[in-house]
Amino acid sequence: MPDAPDTAAHYVGIMSGTSLDGVDAALVSFQTEFPRLIASHFRPLPADLRQNLAELSLSADVSLQKLGETDARLGELLAECALQAIAAAGMNPDQVRAIGSHGVTVRHAPECDAPFTLQLGDANRIAHITGLTTVADFRRRDIAAGGHGAPLVPAFHRAVFASPDENRVVLNIGGIANITILPKNPSQPVTGFDTGPGNTLLDHWAQRHLGQPIDRDGAWGASGQCHQPLLKLLMDETYFERSPPKSTGKELFSPAWLRAKLEMLAKPPAAADVQATLAHLTARTVAQAVQRYAPDTESVLVCGGGVHNRHLMALLAELLDCPVESTGKFALDPDWIEAMAFAWLARQTLLGLPGNLPEVTGAKHRVVLGAVYPGRLG
Numbered sequence: 603m604p605d606a607p608d609t610a611a612h613y614v615g616i617m618s619g620t621s622l623d624g625v626d627a628a629l630v631s632f633q634t635e636f637p638r639l640i641a642s643h644f645r646p647l648p649a650d651l652r653q654n655l656a657e658l659s660l661s662a663d664v665s666l667q668k669l670g671e672t673d674a675r676l677g678e679l680l681a682e683c684a685l686q687a688i689a690a691a692g693m694n695p696d697q698v699r700a701i702g703s704h705g706v707t708v709r710h711a712p713e714c715d716a717p718f719t720l721q722l723g724d725a726n727r728i729a730h731i732t733g734l735t736t737v738a739d740f741r742r743r744d745i746a747a748g749g750h751g752a753p754l755v756p757a758f759h760r761a762v763f764a765s766p767d768e769n770r771v772v773l774n775i776g777g778i779a780n781i782t783i784l785p786k787n788p789s790q791p792v793t794g795f796d797t798g799p800g801n802t803l804l805d806h807w808a809q810r811h812l813g814q815p816i817d818r819d820g821a822w823g824a825s826g827q828c829h830q831p832l833l834k835l836l837m838d839e840t841y842f843e844r845s846p847p848k849s850t851g852k853e854l855f856s857p858a859w860l861r862a863k864l865e866m867l868a869k870p871p872a873a874a875d876v877q878a879t880l881a882h883l884t885a886r887t888v889a890q891a892v893q894r895y896a897p898d899t900e901s902v903l904v905c906g907g908g909v910h911n912r913h914l915m916a917l918l919a920e921l922l923d924c925p926v927e928s929t930g931k932f933a934l935d936p937d938w939i940e941a942m943a944f945a946w947l948a949r950q951t952l953l954g955l956p957g958n959l960p961e962v963t964g965a966k967h968r969v970v971l972g973a974v975y976p977g978r979l980g
């Protein structure tokens with residue numbers, strides 16, 4: 603008879619990122635030193651919820667009623683996704699220690715007068731519906747400690763990808779792209795930051811011109827030509843020149859930002875050429891960040907949905923003079939790394955261990971992240 607699952611070792615991580623494509627829920631085992639993905643569940647966001655989240659993320663004029671209702675509805679959806687991931691593993695909730703839920707970022711303002719970041723997805727509901735202790739609101743403790751509250755996944759990248767044999771960079775291409783720099787010399791700090799847009803502008807342009815949420819495999823972008831004057835205008839953004847620690851979001855790299863750049867051109871490029879140029883923008887800004895801050899990199903491991911964009915991956919391989927490969931190489935599916943990271947972060951919290959890396963976020967010191975919502979008693 604197989605051993606019963608070790609309840610203390612199983613966590614669910616839930617991520618719903620800036621792309622607003624859907625919810626990723628991963629059931630992760632920490633029974634061995636290397637975390638293992640046991641089962642997963644992906645649920646596309648229902649169109650009306652997605653629309654509300656998009657509006658809340660981009661609009662300056664936000665309805666509190668809409669904010670509250672969206673938080674509640676999203677919390678219910680996140681709870682269902684956690685239960686589905688547990689069922690997909692053939693397990694019961696009482697065999698799971700806890701849930702780590704990131705929520706959806708609707709505002710990220712780590713550098714205003716009173717810095718803040720806001721993720722929706724009511725964790726009270728997740729804890730109530732699943733009966734499981736839920737850790738959420740991971741970013742604000744790091745901000746309270748003087749950091750950006752992002753990126754947080756580098757600590758997990760360090761735990762699973764750092765190697766004494768190779769200087770590695772882990773590149774996550776989500777809506778926004780971020781890198782984690784993992785030196786082979788353990789006395790050197792692990793650093794990392796958001797490089798700028800990942801897929802967000804590519805998705806926006808595909809939706810607008812193809813009526814499709816993504817440019818599948820990057821085929822449309824690959825059919826266009828990079829428009830050099832537009833690329834120059836897009837690269838002319840102070841964020842790319844700033845030194846880390848730094849983090850960004852759709853507040854800056856928005857459709858309005860792209861529109862303003864396009865309006866600076868005397869003649870608009872063909873839509874496919876804009877798509878090609880946006881892919882070059884993502885690839886160039888990533889390559890520039892690696893060359894500036896990790897010139898000794900021997901290998902780039904890619905995760906996040908952008909790994910499926912073949913055009914983007916080909917551009918990265920051209921610009922970086924080392925192998926550029928999916929994290930799948932290490933049996934860690936690139937589509938589930940972020941959700942696994944929030945399972946890992948929840949575990950850190952419940953073990954009373956820090957989750958942030960001050961060298962990454964700029965916090966004054968390491969802190970235990972998150973708020974804990976107790977599960978069912980008894």
Ligand SMILES: Nc1ncnc2c1ncn2[C@@H]1O[C@H](COP(=O)(O)OP(=O)(O)OP(=O)(O)O)[C@@H](O)[C@H]1O
Pocket residue numbers: 617618619620621622623774775776777778779800801802804805816817818819820905906907908910911912940
């Ligand atoms: N087959 C594909 N071809 C091209 N792009 C793809 C493909 N599959 C996924 N993507 C891209 O990946 C995106 C989803 O990636 P992911 O789930 O990593 O983003 P996220 O978690 O929302 O972002 P973030 O890391 O910024 O929070 C899609 O919006 C799309 O742009």
Ligand SMILES: CC(=O)N[C@H]1[C@@H]2OC[C@@H](O2)[C@@H](O)[C@@H]1O[C@H](C)C(=O)O
Pocket residue numbers: 619620707710719751752753754755756776777778779780796849850851940
């Ligand atoms: C504020 C916020 O939600 N930031 C996200 C976003 O998506 C990618 C990048 O920008 C990263 O900084 C972060 O997500 C990952 C999970 C992180 O914190 O590492």
